[in-house]
Amino acid sequence: MATNITFIGAGNMASAIIGGLIDSGIAPDSITATSPTEDMLRPVSQRFGVNTQTDNNAAICNADVVVLAVKPQIMRDVCEAMQETVLQQRPLIVSIAAGLDAETINQWLGGGHAVVRCMPNTPSLVGYGASGLFANQAVTSEQRDTAAQMMEAVGIVEWVEDEALIDAVIAVSGSAPAYFFLMFEAMEEAAVKLGLPADTARRLAIQTALGAATMAQRSEDTPATLKQNVMSPGGTTERAIQHMEDAELRKTIADAMQACADRAQAMSKELSAG
Ligand SMILES: NC(=O)C1=CN([C@@H]2O[C@H](COP(=O)(O)OP(=O)(O)OC[C@H]3O[C@@H](n4cnc5c(N)ncnc54)[C@H](OP(=O)(O)O)[C@@H]3O)[C@@H](O)[C@H]2O)C=CC1
Numbered sequence: 001m002a003t004n005i006t007f008i009g010a011g012n013m014a015s016a017i018i019g020g021l022i023d024s025g026i027a028p029d030s031i032t033a034t035s036p037t038e039d040m041l042r043p044v045s046q047r048f049g050v051n052t053q054t055d056n057n058a059a060i061c062n063a064d065v066v067v068l069a070v071k072p073q074i075m076r077d078v079c080e081a082m083q084e085t086v087l088q089q090r091p092l093i094v095s096i097a098a099g100l101d102a103e104t105i106n107q108w109l110g111g112g113h114a115v116v117r118c119m120p121n122t123p124s125l126v127g128y129g130a131s132g133l134f135a136n137q138a139v140t141s142e143q144r145d146t147a148a149q150m151m152e153a154v155g156i157v158e159w160v161e162d163e164a165l166i167d168a169v170i171a172v173s174g175s176a177p178a179y180f181f182l183m184f185e186a187m188e189e190a191a192v193k194l195g196l197p198a199d200t201a202r203r204l205a206i207q208t209a210l211g212a213a214t215m216a217q218r219s220e221d222t223p224a225t226l227k228q229n230v231m232s233p234g235g236t237t238e239r240a241i242q243h244m245e246d247a248e249l250r251k252t253i254a255d256a257m258q259a260c261a262d263r264a265q266a267m268s269k270e271l272s273a274g
């Protein structure tokens, strides 16, 4: 990908995408990351060998793609401070912020910009990311390809044509690595109560999740069938699954994902109003 990419913000999510891009063979000197202090930039510079900058405007001067990777709450100030340079340079803008729609970002940058809204997740760091993408009207097909290529370098990409669906993407993949990490915590705690050493329990739980995910990905069977295949009638799994169903685990998951999407919508209203 012969493209200069600047990441505004070098925190958790930007580092995950940068790490995935470097692993996929993208040249480190085509990537620049910014942060207000050198201290925050040292880890990405040392770990990935990318260019770093504390001045956002200087960092986007030669950028083809600008990835906005700061917290949603400071995005307005960050965008407005880059407005003049972005208006001159006209890069493709890729915003990864939760709860900020493409038009709000476009307006904060002065208007008329090609904006791709992207909802990635942290497994991008290891090449197993999952990103939902939405493009505004100004994005050309070439820019669409550039955005897709960038995120495909770190995982899978799904386009949505209705921007409102990005909130569903946040619920099912953007925030979802945390759901699985919670599951690992809970399984480890429970296995320790059953007598296993914590590190053994953690390794077994994580490997099992990896195995289940790989099977689900490769198999033509549905997750429901794969689950059924583990459940011997009258056996142990049936007992565990019945317990989860009785405890309304499905409803807990559905309610949690609804709360996630609702929060994204509320953030959008709060942040675009002011
Ligand atoms: N974490 C995740 O799993 C996901 C996050 N996102 C989105 O990614 C975005 C970033 O989240 P995350 O990486 O978790 O947050 P982090 O706080 O880890 O990263 C944000 C970074 O931006 C830096 N920063 C602050 N002000 C500026 C500025 N003026 N110019 C440049 N950089 C600045 C911060 O530096 P300092 O710490 O010094 O203030 C920090 O390093 C958010 O909008 C979030 O919604 C999307 C999907 C998943």
Ligand SMILES: O=C(O)[C@@H]1CCC=N1
Pocket: 098, 170, 174, 175
């Ligand atoms: O929790 C958050 O707001 C961000 C967006 C998706 C994952 N982390």
